[in-house]
Amino acid sequence: MRPRRLRRTAGLRRMVRETPLTVNDLIYPVFVMEGSGERVPIAAMPGCDRHTIDQLLVELETIQGLGIPAIALFPVIPAAQKDNAGTESYNPQGLIPRAIRAIKAAYPDLIVITDVALDPYSSQGHDGLVRDGVILNDATVEVLVRQALCQAEAGADIVAPSDMMDGRVGAIRAALDAAGWIEVGILAYAAKYASAYYGPFREALASAPKFGDKKTYQMDPANGREALKEVQLDIAEGADMVMVKPALAYLDIIRRIKDQITLPVVAYNVSGEYAMIKAAAQQGWIEENSVVRETLLSMKRAGADLILTYFAKQVAQQLTSDI
Numbered sequence: 001m002r003p004r005r006l007r008r009t010a011g012l013r014r015m016v017r018e019t020p021l022t023v024n025d026l027i028y029p030v031f032v033m034e035g036s037g038e039r040v041p042i043a044a045m046p047g048c049d050r051h052t053i054d055q056l057l058v059e060l061e062t063i064q065g066l067g068i069p070a071i072a073l074f075p076v077i078p079a080a081q082k083d084n085a086g087t088e089s090y091n092p093q094g095l096i097p098r099a100i101r102a103i104k105a106a107y108p109d110l111i112v113i114t115d116v117a118l119d120p121y122s123s124q125g126h127d128g129l130v131r132d133g134v135i136l137n138d139a140t141v142e143v144l145v146r147q148a149l150c151q152a153e154a155g156a157d158i159v160a161p162s163d164m165m166d167g168r169v170g171a172i173r174a175a176l177d178a179a180g181w182i183e184v185g186i187l188a189y190a191a192k193y194a195s196a197y198y199g200p201f202r203e204a205l206a207s208a209p210k211f212g213d214k215k216t217y218q219m220d221p222a223n224g225r226e227a228l229k230e231v232q233l234d235i236a237e238g239a240d241m242v243m244v245k246p247a248l249a250y251l252d253i254i255r256r257i258k259d260q261i262t263l264p265v266v267a268y269n270v271s272g273e274y275a276m277i278k279a280a281a282q283q284g285w286i287e288e289n290s291v292v293r294e295t296l297l298s299m300k301r302a303g304a305d306l307i308l309t310y311f312a313k314q315v316a317q318q319l320t321s322d323i
């Protein structure tokens, strides 16, 4: 055997390539803020901005033109609108519902995925309601249900609970169905770890926890079997797709889940993973585009069907030009 035979030319390599990376695999996360005519760069995420709704529409024309099928929307909520009850998270006139309506009016085919969690709305910076330093589970789920209904009402295609409260997928599914939103899907952040890789994202939204950490609801990075338990629960409760987050340090988890379930598996290539590559590339220490493609390929090879990544636009531009 001479395995090198099949590596001799680009054509041969292309023929025997096992793992495709295509624009259909990509979900682009975007940050929306109040105001008009503005884009504000995010320091630790070069190339990513917070957009006012009108500017976001301009950006999404490019995204749609590149053939990226879906976006994930995250809001920057003004401090004055934050409270410990997450009230603003289900305001029908709030930033996210207005953004959804504007996007759907301009680009009806672009799939809009919305984040269901209280941290951008919480004066405490936690994903749930806080009482005496404890993140309440069931009381939070009630608010998450209102938030998901509000997003569905505004036109979200898929709601994505990222809060890690127990039982929220089932509660959201039941409420969506009862309200007639049977076609709104749920992408469950099923295996979401208490990770240090979320730092740049929390800076982008000014949503860092005001006290403590998120270890009583997000998973311990040491645990693998527990991810399977979380996935089984979310599927039993009605999830349409499940997510592993972060991705790069958790490729083994993606593979283990993929081997056990039939639903689409989504990998979240998070802000810290993005920042590491950008920082090294800015120093001239790595070749950015190649490292980005190799990194996203590793997630697909591990078993991800879809990748939520801040690199989506950049990769889509490369894929349409040179692969």
Ligand code: PBG
Pocket: 115, 116, 117, 118, 119, 127, 162, 163, 197, 198, 199, 200, 201, 202, 214, 269, 270, 271, 272
């Ligand atoms: C919170 C949420 C976080 C991210 C997405 N949704 C941060 C957190 O859990 O603190 C992080 C994404 C990223 O780092 O890119 N519900």
